[in-house]
Amino acid sequence: MRLLASALCLAACLVPIKAFVPWRPDVSDLDPATLHAIKPPPPAALRRHNLQISRAAAKFTRRAHASTTSNSRPVARPVAPLARREDKTSGPIGLSSDPNDISYWVNVDFGSSQKSFRLVLDTGSADTWVPSSECIAQSCLAHRTYGPGDSSTLTFTDNKTFSIKYASGNVEGSIVNDSLSLGPVTLENVSFGLATVVSDDFTAFPVDGILGLGFPSASVQKVPTFLDNLISQQIITKRVFGVHLHRSSDAAGNGSVIFGGIDSSRIEGGPTALKYYSLNTTSHLWSIRLSDVLIDGKSAGFEEGRNVVIDTGTALVLIPPDDALKLHQPISGTRSNGQTFYIPCNTNVRLKLRFGSDEYEISPKDYVGDVVDAGNNLCLSLIVGRSVNRIWEGCTGSLFNQNEYDDFSPPPNCLNSIRSPHNNQDHHPQWLVAFFSAF
Template identity: 30%
Template structure:
């Protein structure tokens, strides 16, 4: 799901996973703590009870800074294996799988990036289970494996991830090595793994996307009030991170999504995508434009001097209005201001609210209650 350099639209149907309460382990830990024996127990039994210690001694919130690459991609470095091997990954709420290139991949796209070598990891476990993913632009295939994954000071043992054996040429010039899917999926996704292991203070994560190179953040296990103002508005999730949009307004008039529509909150898409008919109605409503074709995208250009005269585009979600200013829904390119609304290369049946929208609104992805929260970003 990426736009321009990063347009993917892989959407996997999600299945709600049952949260395992792990009451026995919590009671055991509580008893040790009450008797002031927890610390000595952890030191003495580290080798035989590693998962117990890992699961409950680090429960809380974990922050991961992200880099912004030209407003197209938000990525960060993670580590896989023992000793850890570093990888730059795209943090993507629009997909659910974690994968990185492997030494078994001989394609040009793999050779231009870091490749995971399972032979150098003492904790790697092979599964021989194949998988493949097709995105809106680009595809890959590989095999699943299990290993330790570390993000900042958050460590997950026996995390399932993909080792690519084939990658399409599209990934050759990507700034990132692989993709970390933050959406729920049919297989055990990253966020569901954190939940099952009881690592998070709350079964949620939140995202702040900055327009600057630095300053963006993913917070696993909670929120940070310094990244938003006002109240958080909660919205029920249909499936994955899809929500219902009531309508789209320009100058207080419904111009698209008149009977309601669905939208995916997707950190892996740089623009705002949607059905051709809906996108065309938005383009017409904001003013006269010149149609251009960039790569496989269908977009529009504006005279930058007209931005002050152009209207806001307002998304009504669960009864609340979320406006995008002309400065928010356009970007400068070769002296022209190009629209951030696009129908992409195919006719979508839903909206994709990508980074263009999420830079304006701090987003909370509450897996435990199947809802998302939106608040005005600072």
């Protein structure tokens, strides 16, 4: 996920869906001759787009005002998740990724046989599932599956099923109970999904299933989430987690996740240096307000702002088509075939995301993708004009968070972000910190 915790998904769709996106443009059969130069959208389309953005901004402002004046009490300022000696944490647990950083996963062992699965860390959804041994879809045959033959402790709940539609792909199946472990952590009698239907979108994805780290209110399965279980089984004492998402090309070692605490060594200035931004929980996702995008220091015309979802399960920057066009127009030589853009491989355009008055830079190393032409001149852009949600919202994946250390807190708390001490343009580990203090 080059653009993982910062796969910028500024989105619009027609049905409520989760933000996880197991998808990447297929360029294997691309003929560069079919690409065309980009042009500004028609005036009527641009007016419609701007109207939707204005309405979304007004809704965000109304709800933010309501949350600060509810019950005639001011909302308390968030408290940084400072570690105390008595706090319990999981300790660092190793993360792995594919060579292109499309996905980051933890190895989770299930049941009495301790069968291991690769589960993607996903802050864009709250549910956990693995493929069922009864699933005969190609997507299941391409991955590890789980069933009664794998564990003597596996039990099925009475007629309890689930069905989840993601931004790309869908799964459905039954709710089961079993033990699971990752790193030094072992949880007993955990409810999770056993998927008997998994769409083909997941076939080529390098993970077997999903470990949901989103809000409990976002759960489709309506069972205690992974974080709920960590608290109830007294593995951790705080609803906090920090994720270090590495970049494979830097060869700087694998990343890690820690539940129940944060790694202060990853924060320049320590935990007290964390900055907070208000959450928009309309979609029950980790959504904050983006003030603008700067391209080589100039505004890209996002002054009215956008809602962006900080999503560790998304590998691209997915934004409404008109916004994607805005971001690519200043990049000389950009070509397109619709929702996908292709840019010169040697582009050195610098992008910055502005939250409030704070700016966070994104290196071309993170948004320039694979080469698509024989001359090695044209590369896939990892910023895609594709809508993934019914509200005009963006989802930021690994691209943004490879640069920053972020702290997430549901209202009355907020998202936090601070620069990592290692976030130079050639090597910048990614950290996410989630601080759940209220639901």
